[in-house]
Amino acid sequence: MSERITKDMAKNIYFGGGIFATLxxxxxxxxxxxxxxxxxxxVNMTESVVLGKKIWEDNNCVGCHTLLGEGAYYAPxxxxxxxxxxxxxxxxxxxxxxxxxxxxxxxxxxxxxMPQFHLSPEQVNNLSDFLIWTSxxxxxxxxxxIQG
Ligand code: HEC
Numbered sequence: 417m418s419e420r421i422t423k424d425m426a427k428n429i430y431f432g433g434g435i436f437a438t439l440x441x442x443x444x445x446x447x448x449x450x451x452x453x454x455x456x457x458x459v460n461m462t463e464s465v466v467l468g469k470k471i472w473e474d475n476n477c478v479g480c481h482t483l484l485g486e487g488a489y490y491a492p493x494x495x496x497x498x499x500x501x502x503x504x505x506x507x508x509x510x511x512x513x514x515x516x517x518x519x520x521x522x523x524x525x526x527x528x529x530m531p532q533f534h535l536s537p538e539q540v541n542n543l544s545d546f547l548i549w550t551s552x553x554x555x556x557x558x559x560x561x562i563q564g
Contacts, residue, residue, distance in 0.1 A: 455554040468546025471539050480530070482564075484555055491530065493564025498551035500562050506548060513544045 421429075453459075472478070477494070478487040484495040501516075502509025517540045521529040535543070 457549060457552045457554065460549060460552065462545065462549075464542050464545040465549040467539075468542035468544070468549075471535065471543055472546055475533050475535075483550060484553065485558070491528065493559055494547055494550075495553075495555070496551055496559055496562060496564055498548050500564070502548075504551075506544075509548065510541060510544045513540050513547075517543075 472483075477483075480488050480491040482489065482493045482495070485493070498504060498509050501512045514537060517533065517535055520532045
């Protein structure tokens with residue numbers, strides 16, 4: 417009996433292995449896509465959250481901040497600012513946001529400045545709702561610490 421792999425055996429390993437790996441890949445892809453509605457927190461997306469996202473975009477907050485890691489690295493990550501600045505309490509966070517947005521730019525030497533956007537209290541409330549919603553997207557423990 418010969419110990420060599422025949423051409424047929426090699427072909428079977430090549431195609432069999434290829435098909436097996438492809439099936440696993442397709443299966444895992446379906447599994448990930450099926451989990452998106454639950455992970456994304458989309459059921460809690462209110463009209464105010466949508467308005468808040470629009471204000472976020474119109475004012476290019478992402479030009480300085482990251483949100484769940486996407487954006488610029490000039491200013492703090494805001495995906496978990498609800499936990500950091502509001503201790504996960506909605507009233508406390510909304511109060512903090514009104515104060516923070518109104519107080520900009522802070523006159524502190526040697527500290528990066530955030531512009532004044534002249535937003536109305538309703539707009540800041542929408543932004544707060546958007547940031548609260550974002551903080552509840554299941555990112556599987558990301559960012560890894562409260563600083564962002
Ligand atoms: C030009 C850059 C810039 C833009 C644009 C900007 N920010 Fe900021 N933001 C900063 C900087 C810098 C800080 C940190 C300031 C400090 O700590 O004194 C900050 C801090 C914050 C904080 C507090 C973060 C914390 O961890 O306590 C919030 C909330 C915030 N920004 C929201 C916004 C929102 C909402 C927008 C869009 C309407 C926005 N920022 C646009 C530069 C910017």
